[in-house]
Amino acid sequence: DQQVKQNSPSLSVQEGRISILNCDYTNSMFDYFLWYKKYPAEGPTFLISISSIKDKNEDGRFTVFLNKSAKHLSLHIVPSQPGDSAVYFCAARVASNYKLTFGKGTLLTVNP
Amino acid sequence: NAGVTQTPKFQVLKTGQSMTLQCAQDMNHNSMYWYRQDPGMGLRLIYYSASEGTTDKGEVPNGYNVSRLNKREFSLRLESAAPSQTSVYFCASSIRYQPQHFGDGTRLSIL
Numbered sequence: 001d002q003q004v005k006q007n008s009p010s011l012s013v014q015e016g017r018i019s020i021l022n023c024d025y026t027n028s029m030f031d032y033f034l035w036y037k038k039y040p041a042e043g044p045t046f047l048i049s050i051s052s053i054k055d056k057n058e059d060g061r062f063t064v065f066l067n068k069s070a071k072h073l074s075l076h077i078v079p080s081q082p083g084d085s086a087v088y089f090c091a092a093r094v095a096s097n098y099k100l101t102f103g104k105g106t107l108l109t110v111n112p
Numbered sequence: 113n114a115g116v117t118q119t120p121k122f123q124v125l126k127t128g129q130s131m132t133l134q135c136a137q138d139m140n141h142n143s144m145y146w147y148r149q150d151p152g153m154g155l156r157l158i159y160y161s162a163s164e165g166t167t168d169k170g171e172v173p174n175g176y177n178v179s180r181l182n183k184r185e186f187s188l189r190l191e192s193a194a195p196s197q198t199s200v201y202f203c204a205s206s207i208r209y210q211p212q213h214f215g216d217g218t219r220l221s222i223l
Binding site for chain 2: 004009036041042046089096102103105
């Protein structure tokens with residue numbers, strides 16, 4: 001059973017516009033969520049995270065929103081840049097647990 | 113600043129052969145992890161080591177063994193490789209519950 005779901009395998013956006021990547025989860029015990037970005041032939045790199053005590057966290061062009069009642073989080077990238085083209089993974093963990101559960105990823109393509 | 117270093121980067125094995133994937137981190141992190149990534153799948157945890165001297169199974173441990181050699185190094189061993197273990201393997205490290213830092217992966221093909 002997939003506990004973290006990224007239902008859109010791919011997303012294409014024009015440079016300068018907003019990119020919105022979505023993630024749903026089923027385990028109500030998850031209380032910490034992360035987004036990772038991955039370029040081809042490289043390892044994932046940490047982008048931004050959010051704790052369940054918050055509903056929004058912002059870092060520059062990147063904002064993550066958390067809706068606990070809907071078990072849904074989203075990553076907003078504004079404005080999108082061609083260098084943002086990558087696979088984005090949503091991940092979640094339970095409190096006091098090292099283990100991360102990852103979604104399958106969404107391939108973002110930002111067109112110039 | 114190397115971060116997490118994985119060796120080798122590529123490897124081709126025959127079914128039944130054994131192999132050890134090496135991982136080392138220079139960030140003084142306590143925790144280390146091994147994941148595998150298959151096409152169309154997210155990363156799945158194979159084993160992790162919360163601290164030096166401890167190891168625990170993740171989601172997909174069958175067919176693998178690990179050794180936390182010291183604080184810096186965490187190796188993954190395939191005793192008898194099977195085609196189903198063809199994958200990209202990532203090692204990661206972290207300070208306790210902080211975000212994990214990943215290596216660039218080992219691409220393993222088993223024929």
